[in-house]
Amino acid sequence: GVHQRETVPDEVVRRAHQIELVDMSPQALRRRLAHGNVYGPDKIDAALTHFFRAGNLTALRELALLWTADRVEDALAAYRQDHEIADPWPARERLVVAVTGGPETETLVRRGVRVAGRPAGGELLVVHVARSDGLAGAGPDALARQRAFVESLGGTWHTVVGDDVATAVLEFARGVNASQILLGASRRSGLAAALDPGIVPRVIRGSGDIDVLVVTHERAGRGRRTAPRAAGLGRRRLVAAWVLAAVGPVLLGMGLRGLTLDSLPTVLMLFLAFTVGVALVGGFGPALVAAVLGGLLSNYWFVPPVGTFTITEPQNAAAIVVLIAVAVAVSSVVDLAARRTAQAARARAEADTLATVAGAVLRGADAVPAMLDQLREAFALAGVALLSRDEAEGPWHVVHTSGDRAPTSPDDASTTVPVREGLVLALQGHALSAEDLRVATAVGLHAEAALERDRLRAEARATKVERERTTMRTALLAAVSHDLRTPLAAIKAGVSALTTSGAAIAPDDRKALLADVETSTDRLQGLIDNLLDMSRLDAGVVSPHRAPVALDEVVPLAVAPLAADRLVIDVPEDLPLIVADAGLLERAVANLVENALRYTTGPVRVVAGALPGAVVLRVVDQGPGVPDERKTTVFAAFQRLGDSPDGHGLGLGLAVAQGFVRANGGTMEAEDTPGG
Numbered sequence: 218g219v220h221q222r223e224t225v226p227d228e229v230v231r232r233a234h235q236i237e238l239v240d241m242s243p244q245a246l247r248r249r250l251a252h253g254n255v256y257g258p259d260k261i262d263a264a265l266t267h268f269f270r271a272g273n274l275t276a277l278r279e280l281a282l283l284w285t286a287d288r289v290e291d292a293l294a295a296y297r298q299d300h301e302i303a304d305p306w307p308a309r310e311r312l313v314v315a316v317t318g319g320p321e322t323e324t325l326v327r328r329g330v331r332v333a334g335r336p337a338g339g340e341l342l343v344v345h346v347a348r349s350d351g352l353a354g355a356g357p358d359a360l361a362r363q364r365a366f367v368e369s370l371g372g373t374w375h376t377v378v379g380d381d382v383a384t385a386v387l388e389f390a391r392g393v394n395a396s397q398i399l400l401g402a403s404r405r406s407g408l409a410a411a412l413d414p415g416i417v418p419r420v421i422r423g424s425g426d427i428d429v430l431v432v433t434h435e436r437a438g439r440g441r442r443t444a445p446r447a448a449g450l451g452r453r454r455l456v457a458a459w460v461l462a463a464v465g466p467v468l469l470g471m472g473l474r475g476l477t478l479d480s481l482p483t484v485l486m487l488f489l490a491f492t493v494g495v496a497l498v499g500g501f502g503p504a505l506v507a508a509v510l511g512g513l514l515s516n517y518w519f520v521p522p523v524g525t526f527t528i529t530e531p532q533n534a535a536a537i538v539v540l541i542a543v544a545v546a547v548s549s550v551v552d553l554a555a556r557r558t559a560q561a562a563r564a565r566a567e568a569d570t571l572a573t574v575a576g577a578v579l580r581g582a583d584a585v586p587a588m589l590d591q592l593r594e595a596f597a598l599a600g601v602a603l604l605s606r607d608e609a610e611g612p613w614h615v616v617h618t619s620g621d622r623a624p625t626s627p628d629d630a631s632t633t634v635p636v637r638e639g640l641v642l643a644l645q646g647h648a649l650s651a652e653d654l655r656v657a658t659a660v661g662l663h664a665e666a667a668l669e670r671d672r673l674r675a676e677a678r679a680t681k682v683e684r685e686r687t688t689m690r691t692a693l694l695a696a697v698s699h700d701l702r703t704p705l706a707a708i709k710a711g712v713s714a715l716t717t718s719g720a721a722i723a724p725d726d727r728k729a730l731l732a733d734v735e736t737s738t739d740r741l742q743g744l745i746d747n748l749l750d751m752s753r754l755d756a757g758v759v760s761p762h763r764a765p766v767a768l769d770e771v772v773p774l775a776v777a778p779l780a781a782d783r784l785v786i787d788v789p790e791d792l793p794l795i796v797a798d799a800g801l802l803e804r805a806v807a808n809l810v811e812n813a814l815r816y817t818t819g820p821v822r823v824v825a826g827a828l829p830g831a832v833v834l835r836v837v838d839q840g841p842g843v844p845d846e847r848k849t850t851v852f853a854a855f856q857r858l859g860d861s862p863d864g865h866g867l868g869l870g871l872a873v874a875q876g877f878v879r880a881n882g883g884t885m886e887a888e889d890t891p892g893g
Contacts, residue, residue, distance in 0.1 A: 246274055314344070325434070329372070342373050347378050387423050392655055455500075459499065461499070462510070504552065585668060596653055617664075623645065642660070704737035766795055
């Protein structure tokens with residue numbers, strides 16, 4: 218119940234590249250407190266009896282150790298992925314419980330909680346393998362209840378797609394770096410288990426370094442509704458293959474009998490070709506049935522004595538045995554080739570997806586939205602969202618989305634892919650296979666890298682802006698110390714002379730002093746106006762009221778207060794009207810002309826002309842010019858020709874002029890005057 222104020226924001230710790238944990242027992246820390254090494258003497262007793270009790274410190278110590286272990290686990294996962302290490306490296310107990318969605322699920326999950334809870338920091342991951350045709354063994358309501366049950370016990374629920382359940386479970390376990398897999402005992406009856414032992418033996422054979430726990434339950438051995446299916450084939454294709462394997466040999470044999478074909482080798486070759494065709498359609502299982510049935514029918518219809526299964530000639534028996542053996546071998550090879558082709562196609566698709574994602578990262582702009590679009594299109598999802606949150610129990614925020622049905626929180630998603638603490642990919646649509654989840658994880662890691670790069674770029678831009686502002690402040694202080702003090706000193710001197718001398722001052726001297734005061738006041742007013750205008754431009758609060766303006770009316774008003782004897786105005790009256798804020802444009806022209814008069818002793822020409830779609834105004838002088846390397850920075854604030862300390866003005870005139878021109882939608886640049 219104690220509110221702790223001496224905290225470090227979670228985001229700061231998460232962004233750290235390296236964490237070093239200094240572990241200390243609660244007793245040692247309390248001794249340091251008692252000796253005055255942490256707080257002053259007046260706070261020691263209160264600290265020891267309130268927040269720094271032994272129980273609080275023990276709990277905080279456990280949290281720190283677990284949090285650091287999670288960071289180490291993330292680093293280990295990144296290392297395994299960077300080095301393409303597929304074998305599990307379990308640094309902690311991570312138990313995967315494979316469930317079917319049946320009534321035994323609750324028993325398996327409770328046993329998994331007990332197993333995972335024995336070591337400190339154990340994790341429980343429950344995985345349900347859904348079939349690719351969408352015909353799951355359990356209904357969606359039952360799966361939703363089981364998911365809520367798992368999450369209530371502190372576990373996480375995962376759904377992957379796969380027709381080969383054993384392979385899907387093993388791939389998922391390796392993907393999450395699991396240390397153990399917990400399976401329920403088979404529900405097959407005795408006869409079915411004898412013909413096909415089921416998933417458990419296959420998982421055990423392929424588990425490698427992962428321990429496999431088999432848990433019995435009340436449903437074990439009572440039979441199940443469905444049989445295992447070949448991986449990678451649709452339901453309709455399998456049904457067609459089994460029908461073809463059962464009916465095809467009979468129809469083929471009847472057709473050959475109708476053609477009075479008596480050559481046994483030809484008949485056997487035709488049955489072999491038919492078996493290979495069945496293998497292409499439905500895989501090894503239907504092909505095996507077709508091979509055995511073809512051998513029996515060829516014996517019954519084409520081997521003397523016809524109409525019986527008796528074989529009198531040894532060579533005929535050998536031919537039929539060879540037929541079955543070759544058919545089985547060829548079917549196995551064809552089935553394996555089909556599986557390898559499907560795997561190659563999937564690998565190629567994954568490579569294309571990751572290549573596109575990598576290209577988006579290299580392109581930079583809008584990289585994360587492009588990644589999410591590619592992920593959604595590659596897996597035909599309804600929506601994809603990248604979600605983040607700042608605190609462990611805080612609300613989720615949408616970073617980027619793709620698709621019309623993008624989820625706004627992990628609870629709305631059908632599948633979630635953790636990227637790191639506080640950052641997840643939320644997917645809406647059908648469940649993904651273990652291979653697809655690996656690709657989605659890779660996309661999430663690329664997205665995280667892109668976000669981190671964007672954050673660093675934004676920080677670099679902010680640092681640059683702050684550095685420029687600091688430079689401007691320094692220049693402003695340096696300029697204020699001279700340029701504002703000079704007219705103020707002149708005004709004070711003139712006013713003091715007029716005040717102290719009074720009537721003793723000659724009329725001509727009085728007039729000269731008043732003229733100096735007026736000149737200094739005008740100069741001070743101009744400096745202050747430029748400072749205020751620059752601050753408005755810097756703050757982005759300049760709001761031009763644009764309307765059609767005649768340039769031949771604006772220019773005379775802008776140059777009226779300036780030295781008219783040195784100005785040559787050439788602005789035709791028939792120029793097209795321009796859309797601008799007349800006041801801002803007048804200030805910009807005045808600053809440009811004033812700057813030209815300051816740096817040249819000759820006349821200054823103000824010339825305007827029309828171009829297709831634009832009007833050009835030039836302020837031409839015969840001054841010293843601007844070096845080529847300074848033409849890009851001459852319009853920056855606090856820049857004066859030569860940056861001499863005895864120059865007049867703050868160096869804001871051109872910066873203010875450019876700001877007002879840009880606010881009106883125009884551009885301004887420095888050019889060399891032809892002829893010097």
